[in-house]
Amino acid sequence: AQSVTQLDSQVPVFExxxxxxxxxxxxxxxxxxxxxxxxxxxxxxxxxxxxxxxTLVKGINGFEAEFNKSQTSFHLRKPSVHISDTAEYFxxxxxxxxxxxxIFGAGTRLFVKA
Amino acid sequence: xxxxxxxxxxxxxxxxxxxxxxxxxxxGHDTMYWYKQDSKKFLKIMFxxxxxxxxxxxxxxxRFSPKSPDKAHLNLHINSLELGDSAVYFCASSQxxxxxEQYFGPGTRLTVT
Numbered sequence: 126a127q128s129v130t131q132l133d134s135q136v137p138v139f140e141x142x143x144x145x146x147x148x149x150x151x152x153x154x155x156x157x158x159x160x161x162x163x164x165x166x167x168x169x170x171x172x173x174x175x176x177x178x179x180t181l182v183k184g185i186n187g188f189e190a191e192f193n194k195s196q197t198s199f200h201l202r203k204p205s206v207h208i209s210d211t212a213e214y215f216x217x218x219x220x221x222x223x224x225x226x227x228i229f230g231a232g233t234r235l236f237v238k239a
Numbered sequence: 240x241x242x243x244x245x246x247x248x249x250x251x252x253x254x255x256x257x258x259x260x261x262x263x264x265x266x267g268h269d270t271m272y273w274y275k276q277d278s279k280k281f282l283k284i285m286f287x288x289x290x291x292x293x294x295x296x297x298x299x300x301x302r303f304s305p306k307s308p309d310k311a312h313l314n315l316h317i318n319s320l321e322l323g324d325s326a327v328y329f330c331a332s333s334q335x336x337x338x339x340e341q342y343f344g345p346g347t348r349l350t351v352t
Contacts, residue, residue: 157339163280168243168329168343176339213280225270225335226295229282 127152129218131230139238140208146201146233148216157219158199160190163232164212172214175199186210211237242266245330245344252320253352260315260347262330270294271313272341273305274329282329288313289335320351 132147150156157176161169173184180192190201199216216230243264252258264271272295273285286305287295293305302318313330330344 159340161341161343166346168331168345169282169341170343171340174338174340215282219339225333225339226287227284227341229284232280232282234280 127154127218127220127228129216129228129230131214131216131233133233134231135234135236137236137238138206141205143204144202144206144210144235146214146216146235148199148201148230150197150199150216150218150228152197152218152220154220154222157221158190158192159217159219159227160184160188160199160201161215161217161229162186162212163215169215172201206235206237208237208239210235243330243332243342243344245328245347247347248345249348249350251350251352254320254322256320257316257318258320258349259317260328260330260349262313262315262344264311264330264332264342266332266334266342268332268334268342269310270333270335271307271310272331272333273313273315274331276327276329276346278326286313286315317349320349322351325349325351 130149138144159174160172163169175192183189213232218228270289272287275283285299288307291307304316307313327346331341333341
């Protein structure tokens, strides 16, 4: 069965520190991978995606993620966070099994402290 | 020029009532979705429509009925509302021949009292 696991439910970090939000997936088919961000009282918006090609993808707001096929991971990183990065972050996998289906992880709450 | 819009943004109603939430996208996407997000932020797919055809129908009570009059609209009707239906409901759309990512509406916070 396909699944997405976000290993940390909450990540507190001080402003200007680096951060990594971890995501692992399991799938027997090829996948496309996404990270979405949800700011308070808003819908989700795309941070970045991996479809093919370079395994290091860069997204908006200084975030990047690396696809590691052997470890089935797609961890999100930012070298220096801001207070405004406080939000819920969702890892997602798009499966093509005859029809497209997206599976979302349970989310990681990033809390940036001054 | 909102890409995915939902109405209403807030909905407070009593148990047993029937309510609808409307969703419209102006992105020309062929697929639309309804998600339920609970208080712990867990996002659960409810339905997916592709070109007005139901594609995904997860284990959702049949009190929930989606309707897609055209591929730019996907409405959600809920009958006999229960306390457990209280959540934030998100509409989303995507283009399944690429670029694949989903665009989300702002959400409708439903409170059943």
